[in-house]
Every structure is written in C-alpha cells, then in structure tokens.
Amino acid sequence: MSNSFSVAPEKLWQAINPWSFFEGAHFGLINIDLGHTQQPELEHAILDDVGSYGRQLGRIGDALEVVLHHVRFHDLSAAEDDAVNALRFQLAAIREIKRQAGARRDAG
DSSP, rough: OOOOOOOOOOOOOOOOTTTGGGGTTSSSSSOOOOOOOOOOHHHHHHHTTTOOOOHHHHHHHHHHHHHHHHHHOOOOOOHHHHHHHHHHHHHHHHHHHHHHHHHHHHHH
C-alpha cells in the first residue's frame, strides 16, 4: 500500500485576462505617484511655478536650520531634544550630499 501526498490540486487551470495585468500598472522610466489631491490644478501650478516638492522641502529645511542656529531651547523633554537633534542630523546629512554633488559637478 503506497501513501502518496500531493500539495498540487488535481486540476490546474487559470483564466488569463491579458488586460488584468495592466490594472494599476505604470509604464515608463520614472513613475511618480503624487497621491490624491482635491485641487490638482493648483498643485500642478505650484510645482510648475514655485518648485518641486524636493526644492520646497529644501528651502523649509534651510530656513529651519537658521532657526535652530539662533534659538536656544530650554527645558526640552528628552523626546523633544531627540526630535530636534534628529532634524539637525538629517539637515547636516542633506547638506553633505549637496556638497558632494556640487564637488562632482565642478570636477566633471
């Protein structure tokens, strides 16, 4: 008496709809999902006329770095101090990456 065990079903079949593959798919070298916005025309105008999200965040970071340099924080909790230090560290890391990119651009 042989005991056989199979994890595969007895009948294999799959309905293939070639168009279902493309549902939600993106094509191209760069695909950016900016999320949903209630005012896409306004957001598009801001991105075109003011700057990309990266540029906007960069300017906010630059301004925050000035504030962090001039404001003296007293009586911060440990969590608040950690948050400020994490931001300082992140801004310094971004500044270093920008410096390296500028050096490569100047060398090239």
